[in-house]
Amino acid sequence: MTRLSDLFRTIGRPVLIGFTVAGDPDYESGIGIAKTIIGAGADILELGVPFTDPVADGPVIQKAHGRALSGGATTDRLFSTVREIRKSSDVPIVLLVYYNIIYRRGVGEFCREAAAAGIDGILAVDLPPEESEEMERHLGQHCIDRISIVTPGTSDERMKMIAGHTSGFLYLTTLLGVTGARERLAKESRELVRRAGKHSDLPLCVGFGISRPEHVREIVSTGAQGVIVGSAIVSRIEGHLDNVAAMNEDIREYVKTLRDAIGN
Amino acid sequence: MRKGKFGKFGGQFVPEGLMGPLMELEEAYRCLSVQEVFRNDLSAYLSSYAGRETPLTFCANVSRDLGFRLYLKREDLVHGGSHKLNNTLGQALLARHMGKTRLIAETGAGQHGVATAIAGAVLGLSVDVYMGEVDIVRQRLNVFRMELMGARVIPVRSGTRTLKDAINEALRDWVARSADTHYLIGSVVGPHPFPLMVREFQSVIGRETRWQVQEAEGRLPDTLIACVGGGSNAIGLFHEFLQDEVRLIGVEAGGKGIGTGDHGASCCAGSPGVLHGALSYLLQDSDGQICPTHSIAAGLDYPGVGPEHSMLHDMERVEYVPVTDDEVLRAFSYLSKKEGIIPALESAHAIAQAMKMAGTVPRDHVVVVNLSGRGDKDVAQVAGMEGGA
Ligand SMILES: Cc1ncc(COP(=O)(O)O)c(C=O)c1O
Numbered sequence: 001m002t003r004l005s006d007l008f009r010t011i012g013r014p015v016l017i018g019f020t021v022a023g024d025p026d027y028e029s030g031i032g033i034a035k036t037i038i039g040a041g042a043d044i045l046e047l048g049v050p051f052t053d054p055v056a057d058g059p060v061i062q063k064a065h066g067r068a069l070s071g072g073a074t075t076d077r078l079f080s081t082v083r084e085i086r087k088s089s090d091v092p093i094v095l096l097v098y099y100n101i102i103y104r105r106g107v108g109e110f111c112r113e114a115a116a117a118g119i120d121g122i123l124a125v126d127l128p129p130e131e132s133e134e135m136e137r138h139l140g141q142h143c144i145d146r147i148s149i150v151t152p153g154t155s156d157e158r159m160k161m162i163a164g165h166t167s168g169f170l171y172l173t174t175l176l177g178v179t180g181a182r183e184r185l186a187k188e189s190r191e192l193v194r195r196a197g198k199h200s201d202l203p204l205c206v207g208f209g210i211s212r213p214e215h216v217r218e219i220v221s222t223g224a225q226g227v228i229v230g231s232a233i234v235s236r237i238e239g240h241l242d243n244v245a246a247m248n249e250d251i252r253e254y255v256k257t258l259r260d261a262i263g264n
Numbered sequence: 265m266r267k268g269k270f271g272k273f274g275g276q277f278v279p280e281g282l283m284g285p286l287m288e289l290e291e292a293y294r295c296l297s298v299q300e301v302f303r304n305d306l307s308a309y310l311s312s313y314a315g316r317e318t319p320l321t322f323c324a325n326v327s328r329d330l331g332f333r334l335y336l337k338r339e340d341l342v343h344g345g346s347h348k349l350n351n352t353l354g355q356a357l358l359a360r361h362m363g364k365t366r367l368i369a370e371t372g373a374g375q376h377g378v379a380t381a382i383a384g385a386v387l388g389l390s391v392d393v394y395m396g397e398v399d400i401v402r403q404r405l406n407v408f409r410m411e412l413m414g415a416r417v418i419p420v421r422s423g424t425r426t427l428k429d430a431i432n433e434a435l436r437d438w439v440a441r442s443a444d445t446h447y448l449i450g451s452v453v454g455p456h457p458f459p460l461m462v463r464e465f466q467s468v469i470g471r472e473t474r475w476q477v478q479e480a481e482g483r484l485p486d487t488l489i490a491c492v493g494g495g496s497n498a499i500g501l502f503h504e505f506l507q508d509e510v511r512l513i514g515v516e517a518g519g520k521g522i523g524t525g526d527h528g529a530s531c532c533a534g535s536p537g538v539l540h541g542a543l544s545y546l547l548q549d550s551d552g553q554i555c556p557t558h559s560i561a562a563g564l565d566y567p568g569v570g571p572e573h574s575m576l577h578d579m580e581r582v583e584y585v586p587v588t589d590d591e592v593l594r595a596f597s598y599l600s601k602k603e604g605i606i607p608a609l610e611s612a613h614a615i616a617q618a619m620k621m622a623g624t625v626p627r628d629h630v631v632v633v634n635l636s637g638r639g640d641k642d643v644a645q646v647a648g649m650e651g652g653a
Contacts, residue, residue: 050553051552051553052423052553052554053423053428053429053432053539053540053554054432055279055432055435055436055540056279056281056436056439058436059422062422066422066423069553074551075551075552098538099277099538100537100538100539100546100548100552100554101551101552102552103536103537103538103543103552104537104548104550104551104552105551105552125279126277126278126279126538126541127277128276128277128278128280128283130275130276131275131276131277148280149279149280149281150280151280151281151284153281153284153285153442154280154283154284155284158283158284162280173281175440176281176439176440176442177281177436177439177440178436178439178440
């Protein structure tokens with residue numbers, strides 16, 4: 001059993017997944033923010049791995065990648081960030097990572113270090129099942145869950161295929177496009193949850209564009225097992241770059257309202 | 265060979281949101297590219313609109329000076345001023361057949377943006393071009409040309425604000441809007457099927473060159489030289505000759521010198537990695553972060569190179585060499601003065617490499633340089649540099 005499957009099996013309510021980019025805005029503060037997100041009630045921490053070219057991300061998270069890299073982020077520091085968080089928390093940690101970071105480290109070596117640091121799942125954003133044979137082998141070896149994304153544009157047939165290459169949970173995006181908070185939740189999400197539920201028994205977590213408590217409630221009402229919030233947290237980092245205490249306070253308050261919206 | 269792979273290189277390393285659009289494109293290309301109507305349509309546009317075939321020009325003055333027989337394949341004479349239109353007409357026709365109404369493109373030097381604007385205008389498709397802020401400044405003339413032909417130029421302010429980031433923005437746009445939009449990529453880079461498709465559209469360069477040299481010299485050339493940014497003009501020339509005993513040289517942006525780190529020479533100084541949907545040679549650091557690049561030529565200012573070039577580099581079938589900005593500037597004025605032909609700064613890289621061959625080959629050695637574009641777009645930049653020097 002992995003931490004992720006344990007969580008979904010036992011929790012008895014939808015989970016809240018909070019995202020931040022490791023090392024944003026700098027190494028120390030990044031660790032603090034991750035702990036704040038967990039402390040405020042996130043059930044799973046999703047950590048973005050800084051990359052110069054985050055093509056799946058909108059402006060808010062792009063800037064976070066940029067800040068983290070300017071702040072000295074490295075792959076070594078990514079793993080030590082996770083080790084630091086693990087000293088005080090046992091929540092599942094999932095990496096959201098662009099494949100070149102993994103490829104450059106060596107796929108086997110990256111997975112070995114990730115497992116040793118305490119990482120539970122890896123979502124390689126730009127690694128479709130068609131290219132992931134080597135990655136899956138190493139993930140399996142180190143008991144790391146392989147998280148995959150499906151979108152409203154993913155066909156039924158493809159969804160079935162992707163689910164077959166996935167463990168932990170399936171990541172459903174509410175819309176076609178890049179990350180970023182949106183005013184209104186796309187109506188496609190309900191239909192996507194229904195379709196994904198037909199083709200897979202995996203827990204379904206919905207992300208992209210979610211920023212308000214009412215979005216969270218709406219996602220919960222679709223029957224999804226999890227809600228993922230990214231840009232809306234990260235924009236609170238950007239909003240307080242000159243005051244780390246206020247930054248953490250703002251994030252704590254915000255994540256709490258999201259957690260409350262999930263209910264019990 | 266696995267689908268979309270060149271040896272171990274290439275592939276489709278893209279977010280899930282792009283897999284649908286790529287599969288749709290792959291299928292459309294597979295069906296249409298073999299259909300007679302499509303092929304006839306394209307060749308009609310290439311001949312009566314783009315001005316193909318382009319001449320193969322013997323350079324008597326340069327040949328006398330350098331001591332071998334130099335020909336230029338005159339892609340500078342293609343409508344729009346570069347080889348880029350060969351590809352944009354092909355892809356725009358394909359997009360129209362697919363029912364798309366909007367083209368998006370990235371551009372560095374502006375030549376691909378101009379070629380997309382042209383194809384969009386003549387085929388009735390709307391065009392949005394992503395262009396880094398840095399490039400907008402150094403290629404102002406092309407911005408004006410694109411806008412004149414009805415394209416919208418969208419400044420890219422993220423990352424290095426050059427070609428690489430323009431591609432990122434175009435990919436982000438495409439994920440969200442693939443229903444009505446075709447991403448018309450400008451070189452043999454990106455995920456499958458782009459490297460294959462763009463190569464096939466550009467191979468017209470090599471096919472013409474082959475019979476033109478045969479006609480002029482009664483035999484195949486000894487050496488072919490082309491500049492390599494993403495590598496479309498080079499692969500377009502080389503591909504027809506891969507099986508022949510012809511020396512192939514790809515010239516990369518040596519910038520201020522390979523040792524300085526300020527360059528764009530991905531094959532010469534890079535390592536394999538994944539960027540923009542494909543595994544290929546990249547300029548990256550030990551963590552896999554993509555390095556900033558530099559070239560005097562905006563069209564070569566890119567940290568990657570196409571997957572097929574990456575394979576040809578590993579096989580040592582093509583030699584990849586760098587030339588520096590200074591050598592390029594000398595070649596730029598050398599060709600202008602000797603032959604009355606102003607080369608694009610990108611193409612001047614290939615000229616600079618030919619100049620280095622003086623004295624190393626016999627007099628009857630036949631060299632073809634791909635003159636991928638004309639230099640009008642660069643005149644202001646070079647004049648500014650000389651004024652400032
Ligand atoms: C005239 C010219 N030559 C060459 C290039 C480089 O592209 P490629 O390597 O794909 O031919 C460009 C790109 O903008 C160009 O404008």
